[in-house]
Amino acid sequence: MNTVIRTENLSKRYGVVYSVQRVNLAVGEGEVYGFLGPNGAGKSTTLKMLLGLVKPSEGSVSVFGKDFSRNRLEILSQTGSLIEAPSYYGHLTGLENMRVMQRLRDVPDKHVEKALQIVRLEKQKNKKVDQYSLGMKQRLGIAMALLHFPKLVILDEPTNGLDPAGIGEIRELIQSLPHEYGMTVLLSSHLLSEIEQVATSIGIIHGGKLLFQGSMEQLQRNSQPHVWMKTQDNEKARRVLQEMELSPSLQDGFLVMEGMGDREVAQTNRALIMAGIDVYRIEEHKKSLESIFLSLTGKEGSL
């Protein structure tokens, strides 16, 4: 698989603080890459550096196998983007906004029609964008990003402000972009749930650092399952386990332990029975992706 985006030690420093630090992204062709991180993690800053909207303090960006700084216009002509809040000219209609982009990018009329149709804005295209709802503006932003049917689409939190039906619709649209139009999609979000259904790969950024990059399965595999035990007397059992240098926590009438292999489970079971405590249940729970994400980034976020 060809790599469409590759960054090397990409960093951005504002004052003395690094907003993005030594990030090595690798986005493969035809992927939907989910770029995940809590508020202030550095997602937008990274995406802006990919587009040349922010100059990296250190590191380099290459897109389509070419160095960005030396091939800026060529790369941009094959890239569509929606960064932060949707951009638009409020005094113009949706269609006129598309015309502005059409002039800038020199694309045929039929692309304008098609892009508006993809995001289902044909009916509202003659309304002033100032009178659009947030969701409609978001759709217009996506239409602008798709206008020239680029090889690479970069979308920064594209489902911001959409209702559940809209989110589902945009999710389907994003999912269809690779096979329908041969596009590669880089998609940022602060919600794992929004990305896990569409992304083929994910990158998790937190405090400016890329904590994980790979497939969902890899992320799942990276985290060890928990073992949940229910006994006749949890308090007593807990003391027994603590003597074995385990540190179980009590949750919903279960003792919960991390980092347990087959052998450790058998040992604890034997020890409890020897201590005269009946063991009712031993269960293995995989962590949900959401809790893996939260344990990587910290529940309180970074702000």
Place this chain on the structure above:
Amino acid sequence: MLLRCLGAEWVKLRRSRIWLVLLVLPVFSALIGFANYWMNQAILQNGWYSLWTQVSLFYGEFFLPILIAICCSFVCRLEHVNRNWNVILAAPVSTPTIFFAKVVVVGVLLFAVQLFFLVLYICAGFIAGLHAHFSFPPEVFGWIMRGWLASLTIIAFQLWLSTRIQSFAVPVGISVCAVFVGLGLYVSGLGMFFPLSILTIGMGVLSQESLSLGELGTFAVMCVLFVTTGCALGIRHLTRAGL
């Protein structure tokens, strides 16, 4: 590439309200100037020339610089709101072209304004009945053209300010201050070294003496110099900024 940018600018401006300002300010300054002339006819004996001193005083010294500042603030505010720079600067056009397109657009608008002002001046002259007694001064066309050339220098600098400063009003305020600096420099004989006093000289506002060949040369060189400097500053800002 420039044509593509100009096309985009045109779509943005066509439906905007800037046209109203472009019409109103010249009419306003011509009216004030004309009224002034009308009431002081007794001392203003020099026909078309006297009328020019009155209308061009308000226009060239005050309303035109303000109008330029407003236009520049306007075309930049279009991009400041909703972070439209994100979209414009991620389009496959070079950053200098984006800036030049704005210079050209405002330049063309102001050329139209200059012609409109010329028409207003001629109308005012006819209403005052000047055509009956005096022949039309040919210098006026030169003043209009040189006024426009000098406007370009102001445009370049105002666009730089307006890309830097997100506010609409602050660059306009700066231009008002610059008007007074310009007057000061003109009075102290340093008029050729500041965009706003170049305008005073070029439009024959305070002195209707023809410029010597040397002065014309200096005028042209300074215009080119200022336009280049203003554009360079503006482009540098756009290329550097993390907008």
